[in-house]
Amino acid sequence: MKQLVTSVLVGVSLLAGAMPATAQTTARKRLVYFKDKTESPFRLDQPGAFLSQRAQERRQRQNIPLTVQDLPVNPAYVSQVKAVAGVSYWYPSRWFNAVMISCDDATLAKVQALPFVRQASTLNRPAATTPQPTTYAPPVANIAVAPAGQRSTYGKAYAQAVQIGAVAMHDAGFRGEGMQIAVFDAGFPSVDKLAPLQPLFTENRLASTFNFVDKSKSVFLRDSHGTSVLSTMAADQPGFFTGTAPKATYHLCITEDINSETPVEEMNWLVAAEYADSVGVDIITSSLGYTTFDSQVPSHTYADLDGNTAIGSRAADLAARVGILVLNSAGNEGNKEWKYVGVPADADSIIAVGAVDSLGVRSAFSSVGPTADGRIKPDLAARGGLAAVLRPSGSVQLGNGTSYACPILAGMTAGFWQANRTRTAQEIITLLKQSGTQAAAPDNLLGYGIPDFVRAYNLANPGTPLSNRAARTVGSVRVFPNPTEADFVLLALPAELQRQTLQVRVYDGRGTLISLQTLTGQTAPVSLRTGRLAAGAYTCLINAGTAQYSTRFVRQ
CATH class of the missing domain: 3.40.50.200 (Peptidase S8/S53 domain)
Structure with a gap:
């Protein structure tokens, strides 16, 4: 099924080259893979020739090294493919070491005969019927109900x-x-x-x-x-x-x-x-x-x-x-x-x-x-x-x-x-x-x-949690003793959370879930089963329906 993903409505050298001529009825788009990137003018120690400074910095921040896969396709190979009569050139792909072209079957055979071509595949074929555009479900007009708790800054968003x-x-x-x-x-x-x-x-x-x-x-x-x-x-x-x-x-x-x-x-x-x-x-x-x-x-x-x-x-x-x-x-x-x-x-x-x-x-x-x-x-x-x-x-x-x-x-x-x-x-x-x-x-x-x-x-950021009303960090939700030298802590609940069904999760400083506990009908301080804790800061998240509360404690 056609997807955009089909939403149902209710209420830069890479780009160089001329637009291909209108293809004949037998012309189809093909993906042509090359065997290698040898003798290419592009080099891993000169990334500025194919990556912007911002692209290089993104890799550097994440310690991602450049590899041969990042190098552009060999321009000599591209030139030879373009030179084959009947080829309309579309785009190169450095990650696939390939080019997308349009040609008929006879022309494709000539392209595949080039010594540096590894293989080719056909990406489209003439459809038996005229393709139809995406069909959207009928609109439901004049939706009058605005989201509850709407804030004027955001409108319906x-x-x-x-x-x-x-x-x-x-x-x-x-x-x-x-x-x-x-x-x-x-x-x-x-x-x-x-x-x-x-x-x-x-x-x-x-x-x-x-x-x-x-x-x-x-x-x-x-x-x-x-x-x-x-x-x-x-x-x-x-x-x-x-x-x-x-x-x-x-x-x-x-x-x-x-x-x-x-x-x-x-x-x-x-x-x-x-x-x-x-x-x-x-x-x-x-x-x-x-x-x-x-x-x-x-x-x-x-x-x-x-x-x-x-x-x-x-x-x-x-x-x-x-x-x-x-x-x-x-x-x-x-x-x-x-x-x-x-x-x-x-x-x-x-x-x-x-x-x-x-x-x-x-x-x-x-x-x-x-x-x-x-x-x-x-x-x-x-x-x-x-x-x-x-x-x-x-x-x-x-x-x-x-x-x-x-x-x-x-x-x-x-x-x-x-x-x-x-x-x-x-x-x-x-x-x-x-x-x-x-x-x-x-x-x-x-x-x-x-x-x-x-x-x-x-x-x-367990050491500097965000203090925001959206987190509902309530002063009466607290863990004690804090700091603790034991492998357990007690959770004190405010009146609004007592006698409710709660889900309590404890995460360590790396964001790893340490424990999950469901509480029902509790009024007194609750002992949280955490298991053996290493020294460090921990975050405790308490879910009561759609509301969430948070607090922190330190294991010494």
Whole structure:
């Protein structure tokens, strides 16, 4: 099934080269792999020739060395492929050591005969019928119910922001400043006109645009899905609509062609990820997914969902390898025959994002796991049931889809990484998982659950926890003796928490879960079973329904 991931609306040398000529009916897009990168002019000790300074610094912060895989393809090989009569050249891929071209079968045979070509595969074939664009479910018009507890600054975006702690994050001073996010989608019409998105232009925070479908820099066109996705993060019009990363810097990339569904779009995703890497992007958010292709093109099978088979999944993991934090929507197939996450959500080093409603209950359409090799998916969840988004008209509507859950969480992730800049991308993912509402018992419906900025921040910084009302750090919630020399502590509960069912988690300074205990009907101080504790600082999180309280203690 075609996915964007299909959200249901309710209410730079890499880019050089001319646009290929219109292909003949027998021309198809091909992926041509080279045997090696020998005799290339590019060198690992001269990364400035193919990576920006920002890209190099991202690797340095995370101690990620350059490898041969990072080197561009040999330009001599590219020139010889281009010189074959009948070849239309599209893009190189340094990570795959390959190029994407368009040609007929006879021309492909000539290309494959070149001595440096290892193999080639066909990415698309003529469809038996005219491909149909993505079909959206009918809009539910004039939704009048605003989120409960709406804050005027955020407008209808308040509930989805507060659910993951993004409001507390903003109050603490982290709004995405200095972070760069690449958005992969199907189009961004009216982004250059909508008032809530004008700060991107006036503050010079739209760093770049590229349309990998049409091979141009024009992105304010095509499908409006990307406009709505972007708005959940980047909108910055206090009093009307504020996203989760309103001060981040953005790169807008069109990789999805809604008029077809073939592996070409996964290749576009790969090339866009390499571009994002080269310009120094921190985070990729992608509300796209692939399972079923057009007729005459082999579709993915469940067995492909092992994180290592599909082009898109391999691309996502390679982006993670170079220190980019990748988030991808899980998919909207949860209540359909396929039901599983799509590609590249199955990749093992990224965050696949499922959808919940305003109460934190899983949306029935949210795709599920496990992957073919038994891994938990999705990884985390955010608001995707009746999420607030902007439309190209400038109106705010509510929409369903993991398409929206993904960028809403990506914006919070940007602020969280901003607040913990020395952490690696994989450490950020681990901390977010540990802050999830299902961290103690992750499953294949919502993964580790709904993460929270304050919980994650306090896990990352146990010595200097964030003092914020969102954390509900109440003076009468305390652990004693503190400091302690024993392997147990007592938890004193305020009246509001007595005789309730509580979940109590204790984490060490590295964010590792030390103990999990469920309390029922307690009134007196409760002994927490912690096991043998090493010297250090510990964080105690107490969940009472949707409310969370925190306190700390020290083991001497």
